[in-house]
Amino acid sequence: MRSLLVLGAAFSAFNGAVAQLAAKKYLTLPLGEVRALGWLSDQLDVQTNGMAGHLHDFYNYVEDSDWIGGSSAYSSLEEAGSYWFNGMVPHGVLTSNSEIQTQTYQFLDYVLTHQETGGWLGPEAGNNRTRYLWGRYPFFFGAIQMVEYNSSLTDRVVDAMLKFVPLANEMIRNGEGLEPWTNTRWGDFVMTLQWLYDYHPNGNEDLLLDTMLQLKWSGVPWEEVFMAQNFPHGPVEDLVNPTGYVLTWHGVNMAEGLKALPATYRFTYNQSDLDLVSSGWDLLFEYHGRPSGIYGADEYLAGMEATRGTELCDVVETMFSGSYLYQMIGDTKFLDRVERITYNALPGTLTGDMWARQYDQQQNQIASKNMTTDPFAVNSGYSNVFGLQPYYPCCTVNHPQGYPKFVTNSFLTTADQSSLIQAYLGPLKTSTTLSGNNAVTVSIDTLYPFGDTLSYSVTASKAFTFYVRIPDWVINGTITTNGRSTKAVSPSNGLFAINIPSGTTNFILNLPAEITTESRLHGAVALHRGPLHYALDISFNSTVIKANAVEPRASDYEFDATSAWAYAIDPSTAKYVYSPPADGILPSPIFDQGLPPGSITVSACSIEWGLAGDTFVNVPPTKPNCTGSIETIVLNPYGSTKLRISEFPVFSS
Known part of the structure; x- marks a missing residue:
């Protein structure tokens, strides 16, 4: 815990200089106002028909019986139930799935109904278990989303949260509930408190602000973690963390911790908070990034x-976190990165039918x-198996937030709510009301990222400015409005401004890209x-190596290669081959073997490339x-491959 003298000085400066929280640069739309179309x-x-949509039916960490007992470290609000709820709330709304919506409402109702008189929320109530704050944070995110979608829940949810905050404040002051995971993920609670402060303070502004400060100064100092001199340049298993906060180098803590400094900027007003997390993001991908x-x-x-x-x-x-960083800082590098992750890393670690996932x-x-x-270095040899729970169960219950939150963060408004921003590209639709009672609907027909063309239909009751993100990989992008002449897109800070009059406007964006080569190790x-x-x-x-007696579709599988993979390539010969579907409809599930319509051909030759064990490949041989x-x-899109080579040795043909 950091010095109370530092805390006191910071709090005095806060009270003396800051009358309110700093505004976010861009605002999200309420859950339900952004929807996915087409292949998305x-x-x-x-996902509904796969593992995620059925966890409530059979998975012991999510079933109704575990909401009560808290019999496991991962059940109910300690982690698993909270994670599941956070992801399935937006999923149920985006899919209009009444069964999932009923499940999430029942979960919310149970937690709120069983809140302790003193304010505590969670399974530790009444069973003499140690209370930890962290497990409530994803639950709060889910509850906030439910209020956005169903305003009739507002009073009940807000009252429960505001009943919890004084207890949490007291616990933090007494050093209670602050185990190491809470101490790294405190930024999530700050974001919840700021939602209450912005929309439902109910006279509790001072308490909310004080609790934010208590969280920041009792938790790990992320500003130290992201300093260049402290950031690791390689694997950390043999390194000493110079900050002393070992768990900040844990992968998920790092991912969640990225939100901490931008959240606290809202009450510190320290530009260094934003500068350090932005440079820390760059360091993270410079020294640990993946294609x-x-x-x-x-x-770790x-x-x-x-x-x-x-x-x-x-x-x-x-x-x-990348979505939130953009909303606070406004640099489209965060959006470009998140889009790459969503269209590659996320589907690449799930089977096409989403009934199995890797750790x-x-x-x-x-x-x-x-x-x-x-x-x-740490995880077991079973970690790359596709299955229900190949290692820790966290990813089983947490992964369903990926696609839904990508969709819900795809459209934003400016802080004054006068303009609309499209943050992520894909087949999407939004219906919202901007300032001045300006009712706006945007619908996008596209195969993107499996195609370069996006067709827009925009209807507005009043004129407004529509900003569309143009990714940094776009070469010679163009726009054609209402069938008239084609013009080049000219983005500023990654956004292309389009003046939309009242009525209906149709335009087409063509956003081509070139094949690019990324240098890797060796x-x-x-x-x-x-x-x-x-x-x-x-x-x-594919062979079943661990059958699930309750739900056979959730078994564990062994994949053994049956085709050659030991190749070097000549990247100068790479060519893009595109065969879009004749009917304009992509196959389902699109991220499965051989299904995406685009590929890259490249000259290659067989090489000697051995194993570094009996089941994984050695480093790419040099020359x-x-x-x-x-x-x-x-070569096919990474997300559709389950066994793969994606970092190739090079030869010259």
């Missing part, structure tokens, strides 16, 4: 080797099985086009010799 809507349906968009962390930060893993929780939490995914992954020797390369990363899709045999003739191989 289908992905949500696949799939995410960073390496097979429990893992550097850049292609066989080191990335936990699924890292993926979805970084997506959410750790790998860039070069030539088998999915229980490794007798594994490349992960002289290897990775190939991209637009937001998609491309990989060799290795064919495999390998061809052992066979030159041939053309096909």
